[in-house]
Amino acid sequence: MTSPILTARKLNKRYGRVVAMEDCDFDLLPGEILAVIGDNGAGKSTLIKALSGALRPDSGEIRLDGKLVHFSSPIQAREHGIETVYQTLALSPALTIADNIFMGREIRKPGIMGSLFRQLDKKKMQDFARNKLSELGLMTIQNIAQTVETLSGGQRQGVAVARAAAFGTNVVILDEPTAALGVKESRKVLDLIKTVKSKGIPIILISHNMPHVFEVADRIHVHRLGKRLCVIDPKDYTMSDAVALMTGAMAPPDQEVAA
Amino acid sequence: MTDAPGSVDTRLPEQETVAEFDSSHKSTFHRLLGFLQATPSAIPLFVLITAIIVFGILNGHRFFSPFALTLILQQVAIVGIVAVAQSLVILTAGIDLSVGAIAVMSSVIMGKFTFDLGMPPELAVLCGLATGLFFGTANGLLVAYVKLPPFIVTLGMWQIVLAANFLYSGSVVIRSEEIAQRAPILQFFGRTIEVGGAIFTYGVILLLLLVLLMSYILSQTAWGRHVYAVGDDPDAAELSGVKVKATLVSVYAIGGLICAFAGWALIGRLGSVSPQAGQLANIESVTAVVIGGISLFGGRGSVAGTLFGALIVGVFTLGLRLLGADVQWTYLLIGALIIFAVTIDQTIRKVSL
Numbered sequence: 001m002t003s004p005i006l007t008a009r010k011l012n013k014r015y016g017r018v019v020a021m022e023d024c025d026f027d028l029l030p031g032e033i034l035a036v037i038g039d040n041g042a043g044k045s046t047l048i049k050a051l052s053g054a055l056r057p058d059s060g061e062i063r064l065d066g067k068l069v070h071f072s073s074p075i076q077a078r079e080h081g082i083e084t085v086y087q088t089l090a091l092s093p094a095l096t097i098a099d100n101i102f103m104g105r106e107i108r109k110p111g112i113m114g115s116l117f118r119q120l121d122k123k124k125m126q127d128f129a130r131n132k133l134s135e136l137g138l139m140t141i142q143n144i145a146q147t148v149e150t151l152s153g154g155q156r157q158g159v160a161v162a163r164a165a166a167f168g169t170n171v172v173i174l175d176e177p178t179a180a181l182g183v184k185e186s187r188k189v190l191d192l193i194k195t196v197k198s199k200g201i202p203i204i205l206i207s208h209n210m211p212h213v214f215e216v217a218d219r220i221h222v223h224r225l226g227k228r229l230c231v232i233d234p235k236d237y238t239m240s241d242a243v244a245l246m247t248g249a250m251a252p253p254d255q256e257v258a259a
Numbered sequence: 260m261t262d263a264p265g266s267v268d269t270r271l272p273e274q275e276t277v278a279e280f281d282s283s284h285k286s287t288f289h290r291l292l293g294f295l296q297a298t299p300s301a302i303p304l305f306v307l308i309t310a311i312i313v314f315g316i317l318n319g320h321r322f323f324s325p326f327a328l329t330l331i332l333q334q335v336a337i338v339g340i341v342a343v344a345q346s347l348v349i350l351t352a353g354i355d356l357s358v359g360a361i362a363v364m365s366s367v368i369m370g371k372f373t374f375d376l377g378m379p380p381e382l383a384v385l386c387g388l389a390t391g392l393f394f395g396t397a398n399g400l401l402v403a404y405v406k407l408p409p410f411i412v413t414l415g416m417w418q419i420v421l422a423a424n425f426l427y428s429g430s431v432v433i434r435s436e437e438i439a440q441r442a443p444i445l446q447f448f449g450r451t452i453e454v455g456g457a458i459f460t461y462g463v464i465l466l467l468l469l470v471l472l473m474s475y476i477l478s479q480t481a482w483g484r485h486v487y488a489v490g491d492d493p494d495a496a497e498l499s500g501v502k503v504k505a506t507l508v509s510v511y512a513i514g515g516l517i518c519a520f521a522g523w524a525l526i527g528r529l530g531s532v533s534p535q536a537g538q539l540a541n542i543e544s545v546t547a548v549v550i551g552g553i554s555l556f557g558g559r560g561s562v563a564g565t566l567f568g569a570l571i572v573g574v575f576t577l578g579l580r581l582l583g584a585d586v587q588w589t590y591l592l593i594g595a596l597i598i599f600a601v602t603i604d605q606t607i608r609k610v611s612l
């Protein structure tokens with residue numbers, strides 16, 4: 001059996017008297033798309049924030065490739081090759097596509113222009129951005145220097161996913177990537193997710209949309225009451241089963257969840 | 260990362276891609292707005308050139324001479340320098356009401372430390388610059404870490420610095436002759452270069468160099484991109500890995516330092532050190548920035564626009580004065596320009612292209 005790339009064991013997080021995570025476990029296998037589903041308030045965003053470095057769990061451990069990691073900020077998680085596409089996308093609308101892709105990790109020119117005058121290598125960044133977008137099938141870009149605000153919702157999602165896929169060497173986390181999109185654009189984003197997977201990058205997909213989850217996920221992590229209830233194979237269960245598990249209407253299968 | 264570029268094309272035929280960056284269907288109006296969005300300093304430049312031509316025609320050679328045109332530069336130099344600092348702050352969606360007070364305080368420190376404490380003037384200048392840096396940093400820390408609104412922080416700082424300035428100086432002016440005799444370096448930016456009737460003070464040259472330097476920094480360095488990103492959407496910037504707080508502090512700190520340079524240049528312009536000077540620099544700098552096309556909502560605009568904005572004010576002031584018009588006409592027209600500029604900004608920001 002392949003060993004998981006990202007694991008969490010016995011994560012706990014409390015906000016005052018509210019328990020957001022209680023002895024929560026998590027496993028992501030290499031190359032898979034793992035969907036995380038759960039009712040509102042089940043604590044899935046707390047789990048995802050812990051994995052992406054946006055919050056520190058009170059206790060428990062997270063391992064990347066078997067090595068213990070502690071993230072105190074999303075930037076640290078990024079340095080470990082874990083990229084997150086937030087629901088808000090975290091793009092700066094007035095800046096260009098290339099600016100956005102390289103925000104916070106700009107490339108400077110070689111030589112004295114870069115070291116002393118701190119000049120950015122815009123051409124290199126634009127070429128890289130263009131390559132990444134075309135690799136993901138987000139081609140037909142005439143102008144990589146156009147601002148993000150000139151793009152449609154789906155296109156913006158595409159830029160955010162491209163940024164994550166470009167730098168997410170270990171894991172890409174997608175938080176509700178289709179929630180704000182129409183049918184046609186959702187379709188394209190789902191295709192994009194499959195393309196990213198085909199590049200061998202494992203993906204954690206948080207979504208409320210059962211058809212989307214069942215279409216792309218290899219396994220489904222069902223989150224309930226602050227912990228993992230079970231992991232199911234979408235081929236063995238129906239969407240209504242998944243919803244029943246999520247809401248507690250159905251008892252979880254008796255299984256060994258750990259991969 | 261494993262690359263499998265071959266698999267992409269089969270999966271996503273080109274006509275069905277997520278990102279279709281097609282602009283062929285855009286109307287002329289949209290293309291114009293797109294151009295203005297990309298080049299926000301275009302309108303102020305257009306207004307500036309038009310104003311120069313119109314006043315040139317109306318006033319003839321009295322206005323359209325190297326002397327008069329460079330006189331405008333001299334008259335806007337101080338406000339222009341302060342406006343560069345203001346630009347940085349407004350790009351982060353903030354505002355700095357304390358710029359003028361910091362400039363004056365810095366100039367008073369330079370003068371008092373030289374004449375009262377008997378410091379070497381060079382050292383007093385450094386102390387003055389450090390004063391600007393100090394108050395700017397204080398603004399930045401309060402905005403970034405205590406999370407107070409920039410308007411409130413700098414409104415308070417304005418009062419504090421101005422009062423400290425009057426308390427410390429006793430509102431006493433240090434006379435020009437005295438400075439020229441004992442500490443000419445304080446008047447450094449008042450020195451001039453003459454090129455065929457055109458007179459450039461060192462203060463004007465400082466302004467122009469500062470605009471060039473800041474334009475480079477804002478467009479060509481990571482820090483500059485971060486300033487825009489922070490102004491555009493601080494949460495997005497933070498999640499993208501920008502150190503938002505550090506960027507904010509540095510912006511206010513550099514703003515304070517630039518104001519201190521403006522204070523130094525102010526001594527050159529006046530000849531004397533006057534605690535009463537520069538009272539309107541905060542409002543005038545905001546005017547220059549806004550007319551220059553920088554969005555008050557942050558993330559949009561350029562310092563070149565700010566320079567044009569300051570020059571527009573200068574051209575209107577001199578042009579109307581030469582026409583013999585009441586000075587109130589200048590204020591009236593500048594007021595109209597401010598509203599016009601913000602209207603344009605709103606239009607550009609709201610239209611999704």
